[in-house]
Amino acid sequence: MRRIEVGGAQSYAVEVGAGLLDTLRVPERHVALIHPTDLPAGFVTRVQKALQPAVTIPVPARDDCKTLEVLSGVLSRLAGANIPRDGAVVGLGGGAATDLAGFAAASYLRGVAFYTLPTTLLGMVDAAVGGKTGVNLPEGKNLVGAFWPPRAVWCDTDTLGTLPGAVFREGAAEAFKHGLISDPTLLDRVLSPDFRPGGALLEGTLADAIDVKAGVVTRDLTERGERAFLNFGHTLAHALEAVTHHGVPHGDAVGYGMHYAARLSRALGGADLTGHTRAFLTWQQPAPLPPVSFEDALTFMARDKKADADGVRFVLLRDLAQPYLTRVPEDVLREEFSGWQQDLHDLNLLT
Amino acid sequence: MRRIEVGGAQSYAVEVGAGLLDTLRVPERHVALIHPTDLPAGFVTRVQKALQPAVTIPVPARDDCKTLEVLSGVLSRLAGANIPRDGAVVGLGGGAATDLAGFAAASYLRGVAFYTLPTTLLGMVDAAVGGKTGVNLPEGKNLVGAFWPPRAVWCDTDTLGTLPGAVFREGAAEAFKHGLISDPTLLDRVLSPDFRPGGALLEGTLADAIDVKAGVVTRDLTERGERAFLNFGHTLAHALEAVTHHGVPHGDAVGYGMHYAARLSRALGGADLTGHTRAFLTWQQPAPLPPVSFEDALTFMARDKKADADGVRFVLLRDLAQPYLTRVPEDVLREEFSGWQQDLHDLNLLT
Structure with missing residues (x-):
């Protein structure tokens, strides 16, 4: 325990x-x-x-x-x-x-x-x-x-x-996210065959993933600073959930959203972490995504509660465990959305 | 100002x-x-x-x-x-x-x-x-x-x-209550002809009445201690509102409830403050009260959020500005309810 x-x-x-x-x-x-x-x-x-x-x-x-x-x-x-x-x-x-x-x-x-x-x-x-x-x-x-x-x-x-296997894998998205933003040792563990109900890595990996969030929350109870980093991958995830009327489970949407955020991070000069997020999607096998236009996604990203009066904010990564808050220009959002859709197509994740 | x-x-x-x-x-x-x-x-x-x-x-x-x-x-x-x-x-x-x-x-x-x-x-x-x-x-x-x-x-x-005069007088119940529980100088001022819209005593009396609550709230933000004293008169008031399906305005119900609480206070050995609460009812001219049985009132008093797992609590007064929290036995509640109804009858306040 x-x-x-x-x-x-x-x-x-x-x-x-x-x-x-x-x-x-x-x-x-x-x-x-x-x-x-x-x-x-x-x-x-x-x-x-x-x-x-x-x-x-x-x-x-x-x-x-x-x-x-x-x-x-x-x-x-x-x-x-x-x-x-x-x-x-x-x-x-x-x-x-x-x-x-x-x-x-x-x-x-x-x-x-x-x-x-x-x-x-x-x-x-x-x-x-x-x-x-x-x-x-x-x-x-x-x-x-x-x-x-x-x-x-x-x-x-x-x-x-x-839990059905798909629901377990859905939930792993947040644990993987905690690996990306704070504890890279989680990344391999989450993708390991021993991270499963009854598996040898379950309790420890779960506890360490919870520990990441507990640490952030302890330092920032009402989401004014560091806590915002927990939203990595969530800006697009919430938009996908909204556009599909919750047809995409939250964890699956976060899996998709992390890959988009990894692409944005790279486009703005950060390390290329898209290999990690692509590996996660391959492992997660999320529900295939119905067609979503950039315009629809943008509307909901701008309405997301993580938006403030001056525009949409994104949590991006300079490198593993180096999250930062920024605003992304619309042309970058659009171009990477297109690339992200191509990646999903290659992974056979579009309906 | x-x-x-x-x-x-x-x-x-x-x-x-x-x-x-x-x-x-x-x-x-x-x-x-x-x-x-x-x-x-x-x-x-x-x-x-x-x-x-x-x-x-x-x-x-x-x-x-x-x-x-x-x-x-x-x-x-x-x-x-x-x-x-x-x-x-x-x-x-x-x-x-x-x-x-x-x-x-x-x-x-x-x-x-x-x-x-x-x-x-x-x-x-x-x-x-x-x-x-x-x-x-x-x-x-x-x-x-x-x-x-x-x-x-x-x-x-x-x-x-x-405001219609009746609505202004209704609202004076809370100011009078602040006089009873904390600042007796408010009592005469609330009943003065100069306490009215445009009157010479309005701003000062109002500000002093607010000051009583501000002081209590400052010392006790989440109602664990002293703040409960602000509920003087409110246990029966909420019950009257519930039984009559909000047919009695809140301030009028508080006027009635303060008189009941003053009777309970006297019955449990406190000073006799019923002259004050009776004078207030005479001044306030609340909406006449439809018939309410003790059993119905008790049901709602026991359900009031100021009740806890061990029974109904009441805020009573040992004397002016000396509030305390207690539990009142049901036989006292019943007897004083009867006397309170007789007082309202004498004041011509029952429908």
């Missing part, structure tokens, strides 16, 4: 290991458990046995739960169950469900204790650490939410064993 | 005076202005002229705007207008509209700058200071929200001149 401390105004621990679903405890007496409907029933039962929640609230699977309508229903369930101010909300499931659960915890009675039990690789590496919670709007992803750190995060590696 | 500093993690100033709507400025370039539809059109025009907002968003009048549905529409308007992370939301209007606007500011892009321009006495004394924002659920008032302090509050006393 690995334990990672996340600092900041309100510090907490991330525990990574097998069998945590059965052993977890919280100090609060009144607990609400939120989980997506597509979770293996055994997970819910095990957590119910461990926590004895006052109410268990199923929510739609994947991003379908990240709406203000679902949030409204969850909040009413919390109120209907009389969860008090000193109660707690526990989010069990993928990143979407825990994002929703976290925002429900942040806004119910103006904030109650929150705990996260991520059951996907993506949820463990990305969503569970950092305190970002929220839902989507018709206008874009994650446009509504709160910074509301959990009191504790439990990553039970056993839960990854039930 | 009076200026009151509110401290805490993020300090800000409240300015109280005439003509502020025309002179206010904010540093943000992209501003969204939110106001209720029933505001005098001149107010909106004046603020638009001063701030040049990118988008102006009208919302339903009074508590009709404090729903998740209205919030959802407001958030979509903010996204549609591309308000960036370094933009601002300005709430103009009564406490309901500024509560909604504040929660929109707190949750849009996980938080943007917020400014308040309260146009009612209630909004100036209560809602504008303290950082509480939020909306209602079908299950109860203010069950959803965030602590999100404004960057500045402007109380333009001219706006009070257009």
Whole structure:
């Protein structure tokens, strides 16, 4: 079992290991458990046995739960169950469900204790650490939410064993990204055959990938500086998700987006890291991408919340573990978009 | 003009005076202005002229705007207008509209700058200071929200001149409450004929009433201790609002609730302050109260967010400016409810 401390105004621990679903405890007496409907029933039962929640609230699977309508229903369930101010909300499931659960915890009675039990690789590496919670709007992803750190995060590696291979590989995108921006030792490990559910490299690689994010978040709680580097690959990723109406899973979109960002980095004078991002796409086997025009992508990149009043920002890399923030001229964006599409075509990743 | 500093993690100033709507400025370039539809059109025009907002968003009048549905529409308007992370939301209007606007500011892009321009006495004394924002659920008032302090509050006393007399007197309940719990010099001033729009005692009394709350909030930002004293009169008030489906205006409900809390205070050995609360009701002339049973009131008092896992709490007074937190036995609650109803009957305040 690995334990990672996340600092900041309100510090907490991330525990990574097998069998945590059965052993977890919280100090609060009144607990609400939120989980997506597509979770293996055994997970819910095990957590119910461990926590004895006052109410268990199923929510739609994947991003379908990240709406203000679902949030409204969850909040009413919390109120209907009389969860008090000193109660707690526990989010069990993928990143979407825990994002929703976290925002429900942040806004119910103006904030109650929150705990996260991520059951996907993506949820463990990305969503569970950092305190970002929220839902989507018709206008874009994650446009509504709160910074509301959990009191504790439990990553039970056993839960990854039930994931389809494609979902596991999808989630590896964030771990690979942490390798690119901060810890290059992760790159080979993520692509290793032993990085798989039950594999010898799983727990250590996962814990080190989480540690990258924990370090960044500890130093920069509200995303004013270094934390922005975690958005490497995400500007195009969010645009692809928006243009395809979430037809591309987040981790797959990040895989595509990292390769685009690697091309932009090279075009602006950085080291050529496109071999890494190309190798990752080959390993990840993301869902093939439907046709996306540059104009559509640009519209959404400019609307992304990482944009500010002066234009679209990008996180790029001077070299491995050397991220920086910059603005990229539109002609470069356009030219590299074209090259990126050609690369995807060569990799047989366009529908 | 009076200026009151509110401290805490993020300090800000409240300015109280005439003509502020025309002179206010904010540093943000992209501003969204939110106001209720029933505001005098001149107010909106004046603020638009001063701030040049990118988008102006009208919302339903009074508590009709404090729903998740209205919030959802407001958030979509903010996204549609591309308000960036370094933009601002300005709430103009009564406490309901500024509560909604504040929660929109707190949750849009996980938080943007917020400014308040309260146009009612209630909004100036209560809602504008303290950082509480939020909306209602079908299950109860203010069950959803965030602590999100404004960057500045402007109380333009001219706006009070257009209020119906009953709405002005309604709002005086919170100022009177601040007199009871902290600054007894406010009691006579609130009941004076010179405490009225344009009256000689308006600005000073208003500023001193705001100062009470500013002091409490500065010392206790998230309502763990002293800030609970601001809830004097509110436990029954929220129940009356819920039982009557918001048929009783908030300030009127607080007027009723303060008299009940004064009776409870006396019953538990405190000084007899019921003369003060009775005098206030006589001055306030609140909307007559429809029949409310003790059982219904108790149900909602126990559900109030000021309840915790061990039962309903009450803020009571040992004497003027001597508030304390306690739990009141149900038989005392019941007996004093009966006496309180008799008092309202004597004052001709029951329908």
